[in-house]
Amino acid sequence: MAERPSILARTWSTPVILxxxxxxxxxxxxxAGSNPFNQTIIxxxxxxVLVVGLYxxxxxxxxxSFGHIGFxxxxxxxxxxxxxxxxxxxxxxxxxxxxxxxxKLDYGWxxxxxxxxxxxxxxxxxxxxxxxxxxxASIATFAMMAVIIQVYSNWxxxxxxxxxxxxIPIVRTVWPYFACAVAVVLVAYAHSISRSGLALRAAxxxxxxxxxxxxxxxxxxxxxxxxxxxxxxxxxxxxAHSVGVVTPDTFYLGLTFITLSMLVVGGMNSLSGAxxxxxxxxxxxxxxxxxxxxxxxxxxxxxxxxxxxxxxxxVVMIAILMYRPSGLTRNRELVWxxxxxxxxxxxxxxxxxxxx
Amino acid sequence: MVxxxxxxxxxxxxxxxxxxxxxxxxxxxxxxxxxxxxxxAGKTTLVNVLTGFQKPTSGQVTLDGEDIAxxxxxxxxxxxxxxxxQSGRLFSDLSVLxxxxxxxxxxGLSRGVAAKxxxxxxxxxxxxxxxxxxxxxxxxxxERRVAIGRALMLEPRYLLLDEPAAGMSAEEAVELTRLIRRxxxxxxCGVLLIEHNIGLVLNICDHIHVxxxxxxxxxxxxxxxxxxEKVRHAYMGTQADAEGEVL
Numbered sequence: 001m002a003e004r005p006s007i008l009a010r011t012w013s014t015p016v017i018l019x020x021x022x023x024x025x026x027x028x029x030x031x032a033g034s035n036p037f038n039q040t041i042i043x044x045x046x047x048x049v050l051v052v053g054l055y056x057x058x059x060x061x062x063x064x065s066f067g068h069i070g071f072x073x074x075x076x077x078x079x080x081x082x083x084x085x086x087x088x089x090x091x092x093x094x095x096x097x098x099x100x101x102x103x104k105l106d107y108g109w110x111x112x113x114x115x116x117x118x119x120x121x122x123x124x125x126x127x128x129x130x131x132x133x134x135x136x137a138s139i140a141t142f143a144m145m146a147v148i149i150q151v152y153s154n155w156x157x158x159x160x161x162x163x164x165x166x167x168i169p170i171v172r173t174v175w176p177y178f179a180c181a182v183a184v185v186l187v188a189y190a191h192s193i194s195r196s197g198l199a200l201r202a203a204x205x206x207x208x209x210x211x212x213x214x215x216x217x218x219x220x221x222x223x224x225x226x227x228x229x230x231x232x233x234x235x236x237x238x239x240a241h242s243v244g245v246v247t248p249d250t251f252y253l254g255l256t257f258i259t260l261s262m263l264v265v266g267g268m269n270s271l272s273g274a275x276x277x278x279x280x281x282x283x284x285x286x287x288x289x290x291x292x293x294x295x296x297x298x299x300x301x302x303x304x305x306x307x308x309x310x311x312x313x314x315v316v317m318i319a320i321l322m323y324r325p326s327g328l329t330r331n332r333e334l335v336w337x338x339x340x341x342x343x344x345x346x347x348x349x350x351x352x353x354x355x356x
Numbered sequence: 357m358v359x360x361x362x363x364x365x366x367x368x369x370x371x372x373x374x375x376x377x378x379x380x381x382x383x384x385x386x387x388x389x390x391x392x393x394x395x396x397a398g399k400t401t402l403v404n405v406l407t408g409f410q411k412p413t414s415g416q417v418t419l420d421g422e423d424i425a426x427x428x429x430x431x432x433x434x435x436x437x438x439x440x441x442q443s444g445r446l447f448s449d450l451s452v453l454x455x456x457x458x459x460x461x462x463x464g465l466s467r468g469v470a471a472k473x474x475x476x477x478x479x480x481x482x483x484x485x486x487x488x489x490x491x492x493x494x495x496x497x498x499e500r501r502v503a504i505g506r507a508l509m510l511e512p513r514y515l516l517l518d519e520p521a522a523g524m525s526a527e528e529a530v531e532l533t534r535l536i537r538r539x540x541x542x543x544x545c546g547v548l549l550i551e552h553n554i555g556l557v558l559n560i561c562d563h564i565h566v567x568x569x570x571x572x573x574x575x576x577x578x579x580x581x582x583x584x585e586k587v588r589h590a591y592m593g594t595q596a597d598a599e600g601e602v603l
Contacts, residue, residue: 004453004475004487007467195461195470202447202458209445212407213506214433214462269449331449 007193013336015189018275019182022048025279026178038174039242040286045177046238047278050255051262052181052188053231055274057224058263060197062204063133066256067141068232070148071118073251075233076240077152077159078117079110080168083241088167095157107169111180111237118233119226121148126225130218133207145256152248162248170244177238184231188271196223204269257310261317267327272334280328284316285309359420360384361406361437361514361546366415368401368570375401376570378415383514385546388536390561390578392551394590397567399550400442403516406548407439408432420513434463436513440503440520448492452478452502455491459509470509477505481535497528504535508543515539516548521556529553533560558582566590 022045029041054068081089081096082105089101105113129140152159159165171177191197200220203210211217240246258281266277294303320327361383368376376398383389383406391399404410406417408429417425419435427435438459447455453474460470478484483501486494491502500520507515517536521529533556540547551557557564558578566574566581568590574581581587 004471007471193467195457195465195467198450198454198467199458199461202450202455205447205449206445208409209441209447209506210458210462211409211429212433212439212441213459213509214430215458216430216462 011189011193011333011335014272014333015185017334017336018185018272021275021279022178022181022185026174029174035172038172040282041174042172042177042242044278044282045174045181046235046242047259047262047282048181048275049184049235049238050232050259051266051274051278052184052271053228053235054259054263055228055268055271056188056191056231057221057228059269059271059274060192060200060204060224061221062269063221064138064260065141066138066260067143067145067148068228069251069256069259070145071122071229071232072236072239072255073148073152073248074121075114075118075236076246076251077165077236078114078233079107079237079240080165080246082113083107083110083169084165084167092160092165093158095155107171107176107237107241110241111176111234114237115230115234118236119230121233122226122229123222126222126229130221130225133217145252149248149252159248164245164247166245168240168244168246171241177242180234180238184234185271185275187227187231188274191224191227192271196220200224201269254310258313261313264317265320265327267329267331269326269331270329270333273327273329273331276328276334281313281316284312288312359546361420361548362416362418363402363406363412364416364418366402366405366412366417368398368405368410369413374570376405376412379567379570379572381565381572383516383546383548384563385513386540386544387562388540388547388549388560390549390551390557390564391567392554392557392564392581393567396569398570399567400518401570402567403439403518403548403550406516407437430462433459433512437516438507438509438512438514439516440500440507440518442519442522444499444503446491446494446499446502446506448490450491451487452483452489452491452494453487455502456506456509459506463510465510473509474505477509481505481508496523500524500532501535504539508539511543512545514546514548515543516550518550519552520549521551521553524553529556532556536560 025041025044029038050072058065081100085104086102089096125144129137129144132140153162155161199210199215202213203215203217203220207217236251262277262281263274265281267273288304288309291304292306292308294301363379363381366376366379367374379402391402393399401410405412408427411426416423419437424432424435447458453471456474456477457467457470460473461467475487478487481501481504483498486498494502504520521532524532536547536549539545549557549561561578563577564581565572566587573590574584574587
């Protein structure tokens with residue numbers, strides 16, 4: 001029989017399409033040149049990083065994590081510590097080690113350190129949590145986030161406790177965010193076609209059979225947890241540099257809710273779903289924000305009460321769960337049309353149906 | 357070194373209820389060993405013990421002389437003991453090819469090599485045309501063959517088949533018999549066949565163990581099992597008479 005093309009040759013169009021979508025957004029921001037619009041696109045790229053980070057673990061393992069935003073918090077504070085001016089740190093965050101207090105790094109180093117730090121934290125937590133499965137694992141991840149947030153909300157000398165940490169260098173150009181989103185999409189794609197990704201998806205479908213096929217499930221889960229934790233840390237650092245301020249509250253239930261909604265709406269089990277979920281829900285959020293501010297309709301001002309955003313997202317998520325539980329993408333990947341590239345080709349239906 | 361997968365004196369109890377008591381069984385290489393018994397006799401529990409899914413309360417499980425009781429399932433597979441499940445348990449969201457590749461990945465192959473081996477295996481079983489189908493929508497018989505292919509990846513030393521003929525027509529069962537013979541002859545593994553289809557078991561097995569209420573009540577070649585009064589009484593007596601006719 002003919003030699004089968006490699007997995008890369010069969011699926012490369014997915015990341016290319018997703019990156020093309022991101023590139024269109026980046027170019028739109030570049031040519032529009034307006035500050036609010038630029039900031040909106042930056043927000044979308046940060047969410048792409050976060051939601052793709054969630055996908056790497058949740059999508060491939062099938063274990064819902066409510067705690068990943070904890071890693072985002074770790075990343076945001078890490079880059080804040082490294083990149084703020086020593087003068088500000090000495091007055092607000094006196095408890096930091098001297099070497100950090102007296103130095104200031106470029107934000108690029110901040111991003112890198114945030115990624116590594118969150119990845120290491122994910123490894124430490126994951127070593128324990130990945131022994132659990134199902135709902136117990138989900139609740140444990142939630143507890144993990146609560147622990148992280150509590151530490152950061154109360155360790156006054158290092159995190160400033162509940163007060164905002166201000167003075168983080170702000171990066172306003174869209175390109176670093178675009179580059180990170182592209183890199184994260186590529187990493188998630190590489191993981192999903194790797195043998196570790198395949199083994200993890202097998203365990204998601206049928207854990208017993210996966211173990212009987214030689215798959216070390218806790219190990220494969222831990223690999224995905226570390227990669228996704230690191231990505232979440234990067235997302236947190238990008239967030240910190242996009243607004244220049246962090247507080248522990250920023251990284252708690254609100255952000256958890258929005259990012260998980262985006263993943264669910266797009267389709268939890270596919271990378272394309274993660275990216276599309278961000279784009280679609282971000283458009284809805286943006287429209288509602290605009291309406292919340294009030295639109296002038298020939299004299300009468302139409303404005304929605306505050307909070308409609310979250311309500312709308314909740315409604316959209318419930319509707320998707322009811323009518324299209326596999327999300328907008330139906331858990332499929334976007335592939336180049338006209339070629340049969342996906343594994344899900346529908347060959348001729350068998351004459352004899354499946355008997356129970 | 358002893359070339360066999362053996363349980364000796366294995367007992368399993370769940371909350372005081374004895375599922376297996378003092379079971380001794382030997383699965384030699386390049387032979388088909390049968391395991392029969394009425395429903396609830398403990399056949400699947402024994403398979404679970406042999407594959408690491410169930411830790412025995414007491415007793416020993418040895419693989420070619422090495423004690424493997426308490427070794428987790430994925431390591432048991434890595435050591436060369438493969439199994440199938442009564443309910444198929446394919447990875448329904450993956451393609452048939454990927455289902456086989458998973459075993460390759462679990463055993464440490466790169467995806468490229470695993471895909472090559474998976475393709476070869478599908479061809480060997482005669483279902484190469486199914487490679488790109490999603491496993492979730494397969495008809496029953498194909499599902500069984502894919503499950504066997506997945507278990508056979510990288511030629512395990514032992515293969516445990518848990519009711520592979522359940523729900524198959526007579527013709528399909530004959531085809532399965534042929535496949536099992538080829539597995540023994542070409543892959544050279546020891547096969548443990550758990551089956552309700554007594555005709556199939558008597559036809560293909562070199563040696564048969566009969567399990568009843570968690571105990572081995574008879575061991576021997578098919579002729580001895582056929583003639584055994586004990587087996588007829590304990591096992592056939594409880595089954596429909598129609599199955600007695602097969603004997």
